Amino acid sequence: MAKLLEVASEMEKKNSPKRVDGLSKIYGKALYVDDIPLNGVLHASTIRSSCAGGVVEELTFDPTFDWTPFVVVTAQDIPGLNAIKMLENDQPVLVDRVFRHAGEPLALLAHSDRGMLETALCHVHVRETPLAHPVFEIDEALHAEGTIIPDNVYTDYLLNKGDVEQAQKNAECFIEERLMTSSQEQLYIEPQGMIAVFQEDGVLRIEGSMQCPYYVLDALEQCTGLDKDKLRVVQSTTGGAFGGKEDYPSMIACHAALLALKAGGLPVKLIYERGEDLRVTPKRHPSRSLVRLGANREGELQFIDMDFAIDGGAYRTLSPVVLSRGVIHAPGPYRCANIRVRGRAVATNHPPFGAFRGFGAPQSIFALEVAMDRLAAKLNMDPAELRRKNLLHRGDVSPTGDLVGEDCFAQEILEAALIASHYEERRDAFRHWNAAQHNTLRGIGLATFAHGAGFTGNGELYLASRVFLQAHADGQVEILCSNTEMGQGAATTLVQIAADALQLPMEQVHLAQTDTARVPNSGPTVASRTCMVVGDLIEKAAQCLLQKLRAEGGLSQTFTSAEFSAVCFRMQESGKDLLVTASYQPPVDMLWDEKSFTGRAYSSYAWAAYIAEVEVDKLTLETRVLNFTAAQEIGHAVHPQIVQGQIEGGVVQGIGYALYENVLWNQFGVMANDRLTNYIIPTTADIGPLQVVLMEKGLGAGPKGAKGVGELPMDGPAPAIVNAIQQALKIDVAQIPAMPELLLDLSRAQRGSQCQ
């Protein structure tokens, strides 16, 4: 094990400068939203619906209680539009009458004393008429009579290539599976929160934990009716997000802002305690997939047919985009002439589901990769061999019908993973282990996949991201963009990219605080796009800046940091502007048709093969991950240490997803295990050192060929682990998390069927 660590640190030392945000966090000095000093602050609380949809008949504030020292906000107090700005204006900021799920905000309260706030909450009475038949399951919603929206389907997509019906007739081997994934909570350790305060100049300043300041700004504009120049959104140090702080911060920000509008100039602080955060903020979409795969006797895929449905919850929010990524990733990195993926985002009475690392891809990749192992079993072929036969080669046609160019490493990465994990050796050793009398059974499982980075299709085009670089007279350069550091290392990586391109030491380059009063909109910090797309813009801006300094300030071709500073000083003195801009230009070959799901979905894919070795206790059916190998081709690792941290973090979230992260629902469709004592994520005791293999052969769209890596590691662990468990126990596992209770049922059923 020590060996492994040494190898890892050797690898990552290379080109890995210290994190720019490291020391302030290590010394405990970084200010998260709850740490920001405030004078005369009002604490806020949210009054919520309790039924799974229905009508608020009456919202009464006990007339015998003294409400004068409280700030109270209801739907009537909203100056602008009562809707959270998202893809569609369907979700209210505060419920007026009709609501769709339990836990919807009805009213807001603020007071300087937390205790008083608690007391006051007991004096608010809500009378609801509940919805007669709320729905919580995907298939139930699809067939329900009463509907939340027409047909209960937010979005219905079809990816259709070749002729599945025809191929089915010719397939020599055929499987059909139904696979389910449950919801997953992001569980950033810092709960969500926002502060709203009016500045002296009348601008309403919102500060808090978030991924996407411009989403928040847009939402505030719509809900408060204030002009954008009267609004300012600032990101505080963010204690993890993983997608969970993509859309919901807009809701909290609007609430804090509405209170601040009535608070007579006092700052309002709205911080969720953990239970509230768990109950109401969006989580990963549950999914149900019907997968049919056909192959010829040699194991070559003849068709892939998937009916993929995700539970979107009670409002549309981000579901269509999550669905589209899920659909595009559903056919995997395989060569197959006939593919049909139907994807639907379904309306239920759960709180809306949202973004979580992977964004739909982990769900559909789970379904496909588990199905691939079932097909291998049916063909009596090793799972690795089946993949070898089908993984894309350079020059193949991708599932969405475009040509896979030179940047395809599906085969190479599989071989690298097999070698690094000693796959065949382990597989054979496990066979012996299982034949002998041990207390455990062991298995090794595989998943191969690719993850597209950046917004899907033409998304980047619509975003039209911009970044600024601002050089100052003292030679310091500032990066201005709206992309946020939330732990993933963006601040360091972006500074490193700029410093590299400017040929300056990193100390001379800074990332400006994400403050909409200063930074341009470079798009949201999602979809593994920051390093690749925004990093590329920063690189371009840096070229631009150098050009400008050369042309207008006489900077020579090669220069020292002091010479650079001197030129900046001179130019500033002579009144020359030292700000440059770079804007997104789509690649010329980026053609994507959203209607038919054909063309080039992403500018680059990272390729991966993950291998899990597990051990299952024969008596208790508890599963332990013995070893985990995560191999990926990522073009170029800008900062290998940060990349490694991203991959390790994602894999461990994936291990939790596979084994025990289980969102349970109460009768109102709200998370029942709303405490950290019963929503279980891995601790150090569960996780040994992982083996991370980085391959840097391809050419991604980012700086020096970098590709996005943020979400990729979430895709592979669940199917790899489930495939390993299936091998160990010789049972079919059709859902995650693969809890011991489930495995016990399955293994007993299997034993029962053997007896007959």
Add this chain to the structure above:
Amino acid sequence: MAEWLRPRHMNEALRLLAELPADHHQIISGGTDVMVAQQLRAPRDIAVWLDLSAIPELKMVEVTAEGIRIGAGVTLSVLRRHPEVQKHWPMLAASAAVTGAAPIQNRATLGGNLCNASPAADNAPVLLAYGARLEIAGPNGTRFLPYDQFHLGYRQTALAAHELLQAIHVPYLPGGSRAYYRKVGTRAAQAIAKVGIAAWIHFDAGQGIIAARFGLASVAATPCLLPRVSHYLEGNNLKHVCEFTIREKVSSDIKPVDDIRSTAEYRLEVASRLVWEAIHDAH
């Protein structure tokens, strides 16, 4: 503002306790249960706190001729590291080491774990299996109670209103004793038990079973023994013990339920399997 009483002696604590209003006080030791309840369940109005954490007598571990006397205020990290405990009562060192994690073990006390009376208490099965006795102090002096008579019902104990748990006595075990401990939780550390089992089996020179005690957690309203299993085993020979009968006895001894952590079915099945394993693998 609530009053905070922090006696330095057991006598003082008992005197204070006797004078406290029945309903509006709270005894606190390490606070790891009390503080959670205070924050997450409906917080009660507490007028007076009786804090036992400054009483040296409650923090003592003494080895005696009969066994070990552990003060109710001894923390789980002291227990887990205690050389005598590790040597003679390894199951107790093991259960203390898997109760929560380090930051919990540094505060949580053995007495608190028992008095909190959760059916999932990790140290309870071990003390049941070892045949521990409780030393209970009250206004009229001290009484001893076999630990298996302590839990009366769900979160109900045999402590009277003005009594405190003073110490836990664990006896030395006769030669030929074997032990087995296992906790099954959702993850490896800091997990509430889905099933916890501790077994003590006393063999004769051969495979004859002289005595056997099984303590279980999370399979009934209280931590519990398996009297029918014990009865079946005692006087029996390992060679003649039948798995089917064990299952039958286990299922009549325990009353597992479905809850947020597991299912009744899983608990019953795993408890039966682990009892069977304990009988064969205890060492």
Add this chain to the structure above:
Amino acid sequence: MSVKMQINGQEVQVQAPPASRLLDVLRGELGLKGAKEGCGEGECGACAVLVNGQVVNSCLIPLGQMDGAKIVTIEGVPGDSPLLQSFHDCAAAQCGICTPGMILAATALLAEHPQPTMDEIRWGLSGNLCRCTGYGRIYEAVTQASTGDAHG
């Protein structure tokens, strides 16, 4: 209630209700914001501090019990602690919200096991959740701090 404690080497006297959580006293009255609240129920370790040398969760400690206690928060970890350096070298702080608690737990771990095995590290830190790192960088940082084997 008035309570005297030694915090980061300094004697302080705090006036607050006795059942106040140490976490709130540290963050509020004393302005030491390095301890974070992640759960408020002892599960996450983001609020961890050292009390008399032992790692504990400050969200579970009532002020009334702290009379005479010696408390160390992240603000009081000596600047030459090898853990501060190794966490930086190994990029072990990602979002950083777990980091202060993690460093204090590691401080207590290294005090007990100056050369911990991987198992000791894994058991010793199991009361501190980190959602970002997958723990790999943290294992490396603790290993580096214990061997003095700096790199980078």
